[in-house]
Amino acid sequence: MERYLRHFMLKEIGKEGQEKLRKAKIGIVGLGGLGSALAIHMVRAGIGELRLIDEDIVDESNLQRQILYDEKDIGKGKISVAKEKLKRMNSQVEIKVYNEKLNRENISDFSNVDIILDGSDNMVTRFLINDFCMKIKKPWIYCGV
Secondary structure, three states: OHHHHHHHHOOOOHHHHHHHHHHOEEEEEOOOHHHHHHHHHHHHHOOOEEEEEOOOEOOHHHOOOOOOOOHHHOOOEHHHHHHHHHHHHOOOOEEEEEOOOOOOOHHHHHOOOOEEEEOOOOHHHHHHHHHHHHHHOOOEEEOOO
8 A cells, every 4th residue: 555655645535535546436438638648647546447448549640649658559559558558557456448439339338437537539429428427327527628
């Protein structure tokens, strides 16, 4: 637990809060500029389970803003690169990956996460997540740049 010592010192988190993080299940849709940063922060915070979905491959044009990837990753699937690198950051986090586009069929794989973080870059996906989360009363956070 040495890894989370700084969290323990924060009265807003402490040991009890860190235990909640360890038990948390987080879903992230999209592993581009926003999603890759979210994934890094979640594994470093000690989230218990992380579910990631993206069907894209790493392109050279991604490298200046998608901090999870580097030149050796060009041409590889974002999802496989992400899983490998995130596991090296924190092997205690369970990481489940889906190398596909989010759709009405596979979104149910996110029904038992505690929260969905939307790192997508299109409104169709956002509407899908919103409809799903409203239906099952699940919180989700979205942002855009």
